Amino acid sequence: MLLNYYYWYFTKALSPKVCQRIISLSKRHKKLKAITGYSTEKVTYKKLTKKQKLNLSKTRNSNIVWLNEPWLFELLQSYVRTANQNSGWNFQWERTESIQFTQYKKNQFYDWHQDTFPHPHTEGPLKGLIRKLSVIVSLTDENKYVGGDLEFNPRNLTNKSDNIITCKEIKPQGSIVVFPSHVWHRVKPVTKGTRQSLVMWNDGKPFV
Numbered sequence: 001m002l003l004n005y006y007y008w009y010f011t012k013a014l015s016p017k018v019c020q021r022i023i024s025l026s027k028r029h030k031k032l033k034a035i036t037g038y039s040t041e042k043v044t045y046k047k048l049t050k051k052q053k054l055n056l057s058k059t060r061n062s063n064i065v066w067l068n069e070p071w072l073f074e075l076l077q078s079y080v081r082t083a084n085q086n087s088g089w090n091f092q093w094e095r096t097e098s099i100q101f102t103q104y105k106k107n108q109f110y111d112w113h114q115d116t117f118p119h120p121h122t123e124g125p126l127k128g129l130i131r132k133l134s135v136i137v138s139l140t141d142e143n144k145y146v147g148g149d150l151e152f153n154p155r156n157l158t159n160k161s162d163n164i165i166t167c168k169e170i171k172p173q174g175s176i177v178v179f180p181s182h183v184w185h186r187v188k189p190v191t192k193g194t195r196q197s198l199v200m201w202n203d204g205k206p207f208v
Helices: 016-026 050-059 069-085
Strands: 008-010 063-067 099-104 109-113 128-140 145-147 149-154 176-180 185-187 191-195 195-202
Touching: 008 069, 016 099, 016 195, 050 109, 050 128, 069 099, 069 176, 069 191, 069 195
Parallel strands: none
Antiparallel strands: 008 176, 063 099, 099 195, 109 185, 128 176, 128 195, 145 191, 149 185
16 A cells, blocks of 8 residues: 555644643553553453463563543544544544553563554454554653654565654654554664553554
8 A cells, every 4th residue: 555654743742731641540550461463451461372472572562551531532533533634544444442551661662563454353343344543642751761762664574774764753742643554663672761652543444
């Protein structure tokens, strides 16, 4: 799929006060070990096999909390709609998954991956749908951590430096990045401090 823009961004869209409100909200819930795939509140790290846990350790290391507050969905969807229109993607979606609060401490990371998969969801209210638009929100003051860069590889999964785009626009606290869920991306290891963010996925019928 050819794209004119691999991501669309809004610098400092959310105030520090709102970011702190979201961080405080996450503290009301128990943090979970993050996994990969179409993960939900019902699929947890404890349910993985020993082999699956070993493979996961090479791909992802972070902690998450699931959030479902209506005001948070309403707040973020306005940016998704604007990005979808201004970028020219014009993707159609029907539902939004639970919002994921993600925390990366020292040495935690998420290696190259796509948010979508070749197959749609197979059960629940998202059955038959795929992830189309992903959202990342930076909640932490960029001076509070080192590393944890968000990078995109718009061509493929190779690690050639000429393919990799570092998303500097996500660094300022409160910034929002929206991108097609099939675009390869990663979060590099945090080397100091803690990086906190939100991730949200908007799902629709498969492309034809």
